[in-house]
Amino acid sequence: MGFEFTEEQIERYSRHILLPEVGGVGQAKLMNSSAFIVGAGGLGSPALLYLAAAGVGKIGIADGDVVDISNLQRQIAHGTSDLGRSKALSAQEAIKEINPECEVQIFSQRLSIENIRQTLRGYDVVLDGSDNFPTRFLVADCCRFENIPLVSAAVLRFEGQLMTILPGEGNPCYRCLFPEPPPPGMVPSCQEAGVLGAVVGVMGTLQTVEALKVLAEIGDPMSHRFILYDALESSFMTMKRASDPECPLCGENPTITDLVEYDISCTMVRSESES
Ligand SMILES: [Zn+2]
Numbered sequence: 001m002g003f004e005f006t007e008e009q010i011e012r013y014s015r016h017i018l019l020p021e022v023g024g025v026g027q028a029k030l031m032n033s034s035a036f037i038v039g040a041g042g043l044g045s046p047a048l049l050y051l052a053a054a055g056v057g058k059i060g061i062a063d064g065d066v067v068d069i070s071n072l073q074r075q076i077a078h079g080t081s082d083l084g085r086s087k088a089l090s091a092q093e094a095i096k097e098i099n100p101e102c103e104v105q106i107f108s109q110r111l112s113i114e115n116i117r118q119t120l121r122g123y124d125v126v127l128d129g130s131d132n133f134p135t136r137f138l139v140a141d142c143c144r145f146e147n148i149p150l151v152s153a154a155v156l157r158f159e160g161q162l163m164t165i166l167p168g169e170g171n172p173c174y175r176c177l178f179p180e181p182p183p184p185g186m187v188p189s190c191q192e193a194g195v196l197g198a199v200v201g202v203m204g205t206l207q208t209v210e211a212l213k214v215l216a217e218i219g220d221p222m223s224h225r226f227i228l229y230d231a232l233e234s235s236f237m238t239m240k241r242a243s244d245p246e247c248p249l250c251g252e253n254p255t256i257t258d259l260v261e262y263d264i265s266c267t268m269v270r271s272e273s274e275s
Helices: 007-012 023-031 044-054 087-098 116-120 133-146 197-216
Strands: 034-038 058-062 103-107 125-128 150-156 159-165 225-230 235-240 260-262 268-271
Touching: 023 197, 034 044, 044 058, 044 087, 044 197, 058 087, 058 116, 087 103, 116 133, 125 133, 125 197, 133 150, 133 159, 133 260, 150 197, 159 197, 197 225
Parallel strands: 034 058, 034 125, 058 103, 125 150
Antiparallel strands: 150 159, 159 225, 225 235, 260 268
């Protein structure tokens, strides 16, 4: 594919290049690709570290928070010396330390219906590591409208879930499985219910493996499956996932034709067009 590696790149990525499924061609694809991570938190930390280490050419990160001491139990891209600093900036430094060749784009505001399409547009894959339902649905809808593959993960207490959502007809979307956010108070947050830090690391790493497969075009993406991980039972359960003809976003008679904004209690507040 006409891609010239330097001696240093051949050494740095030698364990990838040795894999017949990846090889020089796959590594070149990774280096020419881009990934966007929503949230530089528990899921985003291993994602950004492994994407950088893998040599993904451009990494975008959205996070509007600052590093808090309660984050350090699981958000391993940040350290004690980062307390009080912007998570997006701290994440950028962590990437540059691992791999100075990665281009990093940081976005230190909350993603909203006004800014998300321009922010994610052009990326080759999105990893959702957000911690709230309004952002989760916003990211999933945006990826559908912008035709960007999405790897979605979520964690609570000792359990994690994961799926890959590919664009296009015939590929089930996020809303085929979860048509609407749960009613307020139905699902507690990690802040309310707690989470084992290493479980977030497992799910964020699985999410990154899926994203790297999409970028290098290898293996079988989890586009028609859904994984549930139970750390206490040490079990992975894989379930089939299919398109729902009644889906409000990609079904036969869609009721959602543009981005929807939910407030933090997950009540739909408005729908607005964006071109
Ligand atoms: Zn759907």
